[in-house]
Amino acid sequence: MTAVLHAAGLGFWSPGHRDLAARLDGVRDAAEVEPACALLPPRMARRASLLTRMSIEAVSQAAAASGLDVREVPTVFATARGEMATLLALLDSLAGDGQLSPTRFHNSVYNAAAGQFSVAAGNRQPSTTVVAGDETVPMALLEGFCLAEERGAPALIVACADEALALPMVPGETEPLAWAVALVREARTGAPALARPVRRRDGAGSPSALANPVACALPMLAALRAGEGPRSFELPGGWSVEIAEARS
Amino acid sequence: MNGFPVTAYALCNALGPTTGAVLRRLAASESGLGPCGLPLPFPAIVGAVAGELPPLPPSFAAYESRQARLLNQLLGEIRGPIAAACERWGVGRVGIALGTSTGGIAETERAYLAFLAHGQVPDGYDFRTQHQPDALVALARATCGLAGPGLTVSTACSSSAKVFGVARRWIALDVCDAVLVGGIDTLCQTTLRGFQSLELLSAKPCQPFSAERAGLNLGEGGGLALVERRAEGKPCLAGVGETSDAHHMTAPHPEGRGAMAAMKEALAQAGLGPEAVDHVNAHGTGTPLNDAAEGRAIADLFGDRVSVASTKGYTGHQLGAAGITEAIFALVAIEQGWTPASLGVRPPDPGLGIRVAPEREERRVRVAMSNSFAFGGSNASLLFAEAA
Numbered sequence: 105m106t107a108v109l110h111a112a113g114l115g116f117w118s119p120g121h122r123d124l125a126a127r128l129d130g131v132r133d134a135a136e137v138e139p140a141c142a143l144l145p146p147r148m149a150r151r152a153s154l155l156t157r158m159s160i161e162a163v164s165q166a167a168a169a170s171g172l173d174v175r176e177v178p179t180v181f182a183t184a185r186g187e188m189a190t191l192l193a194l195l196d197s198l199a200g201d202g203q204l205s206p207t208r209f210h211n212s213v214y215n216a217a218a219g220q221f222s223v224a225a226g227n228r229q230p231s232t233t234v235v236a237g238d239e240t241v242p243m244a245l246l247e248g249f250c251l252a253e254e255r256g257a258p259a260l261i262v263a264c265a266d267e268a269l270a271l272p273m274v275p276g277e278t279e280p281l282a283w284a285v286a287l288v289r290e291a292r293t294g295a296p297a298l299a300r301p302v303r304r305r306d307g308a309g310s311p312s313a314l315a316n317p318v319a320c321a322l323p324m325l326a327a328l329r330a331g332e333g334p335r336s337f338e339l340p341g342g343w344s345v346e347i348a349e350a351r352s
Numbered sequence: 353m354n355g356f357p358v359t360a361y362a363l364c365n366a367l368g369p370t371t372g373a374v375l376r377r378l379a380a381s382e383s384g385l386g387p388c389g390l391p392l393p394f395p396a397i398v399g400a401v402a403g404e405l406p407p408l409p410p411s412f413a414a415y416e417s418r419q420a421r422l423l424n425q426l427l428g429e430i431r432g433p434i435a436a437a438c439e440r441w442g443v444g445r446v447g448i449a450l451g452t453s454t455g456g457i458a459e460t461e462r463a464y465l466a467f468l469a470h471g472q473v474p475d476g477y478d479f480r481t482q483h484q485p486d487a488l489v490a491l492a493r494a495t496c497g498l499a500g501p502g503l504t505v506s507t508a509c510s511s512s513a514k515v516f517g518v519a520r521r522w523i524a525l526d527v528c529d530a531v532l533v534g535g536i537d538t539l540c541q542t543t544l545r546g547f548q549s550l551e552l553l554s555a556k557p558c559q560p561f562s563a564e565r566a567g568l569n570l571g572e573g574g575g576l577a578l579v580e581r582r583a584e585g586k587p588c589l590a591g592v593g594e595t596s597d598a599h600h601m602t603a604p605h606p607e608g609r610g611a612m613a614a615m616k617e618a619l620a621q622a623g624l625g626p627e628a629v630d631h632v633n634a635h636g637t638g639t640p641l642n643d644a645a646e647g648r649a650i651a652d653l654f655g656d657r658v659s660v661a662s663t664k665g666y667t668g669h670q671l672g673a674a675g676i677t678e679a680i681f682a683l684v685a686i687e688q689g690w691t692p693a694s695l696g697v698r699p700p701d702p703g704l705g706i707r708v709a710p711e712r713e714e715r716r717v718r719v720a721m722s723n724s725f726a727f728g729g730s731n732a733s734l735l736f737a738e739a740a
Binding site for chain 1: 457518
């Protein structure tokens with residue numbers, strides 16, 4: 105029996121879309137250029153990257169929608185590329201006077217969002233940051249399911265985000281986008297059952313090719329929001345995730 | 353003892369290019385630290401991997417980078433055990449979880465500076481196969497034929513300790529039967545200058561847990577280990593504690609609260625009390641704050657009974673590769689019956705209340721712990737136990 109958790113709340117932010125409903129319904133708001141990210145104190149928020157702020161915004165939305173306490177919920181953050189804008193700023197400093205900003209430096213790590221979330225929320229629970237190229241979404245979900253199952257945790261939030269591929273010498277574009285799903289163990293009204301991702305076929309060996317590795321979850325998020333099921337979603341790398349039953 | 357056996361491992365770092373070379377110098381209490389060869393506006397001591405590493409086979413030229421060469425070197429040493437695991441469990445049942453803090457940022461530094469100067473990147477530079485952390489996983493899968501799940505954990509300096517948590521979960525929850533874990537990081541301008549900006553670097557060889565400690569030295573290198581569902585006569589991964597400090601991005605909680613919670617969780621998973629632990633390979637970076645916080649947590653949990661060593665004085669702080677390196681040192685303590693001298697500890701800090709070993713000790717080690725702590729307050733504590 106594959107483990108099943110219930111999607112009790114969703115979060116989303118991208119430029120122009122303050123939440124998942126706005127994105128899925130195609131309601132673009134040109135004024136929505138910065139995530140609210142109310143969890144971060146103003147001083148931290150001013151120094152945090154867009155990737156960090158939209159990741160934390162998505163987690164906060166998912167926590168609020170599911171009634172989970174941001175201080176107590178274990179988290180899995182995931183990103184395919186990490187802190188691109190901060191990296192570019194550090195590279196410009198290297199090319200300039202060679203002096204790096206200490207704040208930029210510690211905010212350049214892939215777990216910058218996870219760390220700032222933990223500090224701002226006062227959250228001491230297990231947390232990890234998964235980086236897996238095109239397979240970032242299925243690997244983040246797998247790690248979320250496994251962490252919840254191993255710890256017997258009643259709930260856990262998985263968040264995936266990437267910001268623009270800012271390096272001028274790297275071809276391709278990535279749309280900034282963050283989403284999160286709150287997964288709870290106990291069945292709840294209005295919370296579709298989601299099964300642990302399984303590998304249907306070997307898709308290994310190829311380096312990352314997708315422009316927007318974390319955006320592949322959008323059809324799954326749409327189905328979770330609509331309460332559709334049972335439905336199966338193909339994810340990169342031969343992975344598949346199943347909404348095991350319709351919203352009850 | 354329930355746990356999953358660690359059936360093979362490989363190391364490459366400032367002590368040497370192969371596991372044998374690394375362990376010979378560790379046993380001889382010889383440091384691998386030396387002056388930094390990279391151009392920097394300040395003096396720095398580092399643990400650099402000496403000499404040129406062999407290039408990748410031509411068919412994998414797209415991955416060519418220093419970190420990929422390190423991975424290739426490490427894979428070369430344990431190709432046999434990996435093939436045996438694939439044979440035994442099936443390629444689809446062998447997963448891979450690697451840790452890195454920086455990925456291939458060293459290549460991107462060079463590419464960006466060349467781009468600014470000449471308007472184009474050097475021949476062969478590819479962000480996706482050289483910078484992105486998943487490139488390491490793709491390279492290992494392709495060269496060894498692994499077809500199980502694969503990911504990278506990137507939680508800065510706890511990355512390649514937390515991969516043991518992934519392995520434990522995947523095997524316990526029947527995602528896999530074996531997991532190749534490890535981690536790699538290379539020296540680069542960004543980390544050297546970044547740690548200097550945080551005033552965490554020592555201009556002298558680091559002195560973990562010494563009264564005279566004045567900061568850390570960065571290092572580079574990597575390690576791999578194969579964790580399997582079953583095997584005879586091999587030391588086991590018995591517990592993996594993973595917690596968050598919720599205190600500060602770069603400073604540990606002053607009382608080592610998160611470190612203590614991680615160590616306790618590892619013990620609880622193994623069903624062991626602190627009295628069972630014979631040796632702790634500490635995170636022990638040599639910064640005043642880290643060693644005070646970690647020392648406090650170790651003293652509170654173990655008192656001065658347990659033998660503590662930091663091996664940062666041999667390899668430097670390898671960031672995302674520190675966890676795997678020190679995990680293997682803890683496994684060696686169990687398998688070979690000795691614990692390394694904690695280089696640089698003299699004179700020890702009397703305020704810490706822990707017993708840090710200034711000399712190599714011959715002793716039976718049944719259970720060994722290895723700690724790794726990171727930016728963002730990410731803590732991991734690994735517990736290994738001798739074969740049942």
